[in-house]
Amino acid sequence: MKKPSQIAIDGPAASGKTTVGKLLADRLGFLFFDTGVMYRLATLHALKKLGQVDDEAAVTALTREMDISLRTNEQTGETEALLFGQLVNGQLHSPEVDKQVSVVAAYSGVRAALTEQQRRIGLLGDVVMVGRDIGTVVMPDAALKFFLLASPEERARRRSQENQAKGIDSDYVEILRDILRRDELDSTRTIAPLRPAEDAILIDTDQKAPEAVVAEMFSHITQALTA
Ligand code: DC
Numbered sequence: 001m002k003k004p005s006q007i008a009i010d011g012p013a014a015s016g017k018t019t020v021g022k023l024l025a026d027r028l029g030f031l032f033f034d035t036g037v038m039y040r041l042a043t044l045h046a047l048k049k050l051g052q053v054d055d056e057a058a059v060t061a062l063t064r065e066m067d068i069s070l071r072t073n074e075q076t077g078e079t080e081a082l083l084f085g086q087l088v089n090g091q092l093h094s095p096e097v098d099k100q101v102s103v104v105a106a107y108s109g110v111r112a113a114l115t116e117q118q119r120r121i122g123l124l125g126d127v128v129m130v131g132r133d134i135g136t137v138v139m140p141d142a143a144l145k146f147f148l149l150a151s152p153e154e155r156a157r158r159r160s161q162e163n164q165a166k167g168i169d170s171d172y173v174e175i176l177r178d179i180l181r182r183d184e185l186d187s188t189r190t191i192a193p194l195r196p197a198e199d200a201i202l203i204d205t206d207q208k209a210p211e212a213v214v215a216e217m218f219s220h221i222t223q224a225l226t227a
Contacts, residue, residue: 060109
C-alpha cells in the first residue's frame with residue numbers, strides 16, 4: 001500500500017488553496033509549501049532593484065541570484081519568507097506585488113529557476129505543495145492532485161474578509177477586478193498555464209467551509225491508500 005507522500009493542490013487566485021493546504025498538511029504531519037510565495041519574492045526583489053518588472057532578462061537574472069529561505073514560525077505556524085536574510089512577509093501582498101506578480105510568473109527563465117527548486121523540495125516527499133502548475137509541471141507524478149474551484153465573486157468575498165481581519169483596507173470591486181485579471185493572465189500564458197492536470201480531482205469550494213474541503217480530500221486519500 002503506497003502512502004500518498006506528494007500532494008498537489010492547484011487552483012485560481014483566492015480559491016482557498018493556502019487555508020486548505022495548511023490544514024491538510026497539519027493533519028498529515030507533512031510540510032506545507034506555498035509556491036506562490038516564491039513568485040512573490042521574485043517580484044518583490046525585482047521591484048526593489050529595478051523599480052519595475054518589464055525587463056525579462058534582468059528580472060530573470062535577479063531571480064537566479066536571489067537568496068531566499070522559507071521557515072515555519074513555531075509559535076504562529078505561519079510560513080516566514082526571508083529575502084537575503086530579511087523577513088519580508090509584510091511586503092509580499094502589497095498592491096504593487098499583487099499587480100506585477102502574474103507578469104513575472106509568465107517569464108520562462110523565472111519559471112525554470114523556481115520550478116527546479118520546487119521539484120527538489122517535492123522529491124523529499126511528505127509534502128502538500130500548492131500553486132498553479134504543481135500537478136501539471138512541478139510534481140506530475142504526485143500521488144494525489146487536487147484542483148480547487150470557486151466563483152470569482154466567492155473568492156473576492158473571501159479575500160476581502162481576510163483583508164478586513166488583518167486590518168487592511170479593501171474594496172470588494174477592486175479585489176474582484178484583480179482576481180479576474182490574474183486568472184486571465186495565469187491561464188492564458190504559454191508556459192505552465194493554470195489548468196487542472198488530467199488526473200486531478202476537481203473540488204468546488206463554493207459554500208464550503210475549509211474543514212469540509214479537507215474532509216473531502218481525506219476521503220480521496222483514504223481511497224488511494226486502500227486501492
Ligand atoms: O497563489 P498566489 O496568489 O500567491 O500566487 C501569486 C502569483 O504567482 C499568481 O498570479 C500566479 C503565480 N504562480 C504561478 O504561476 N505558479 C505557481 N506554482 C504559483 C504561483
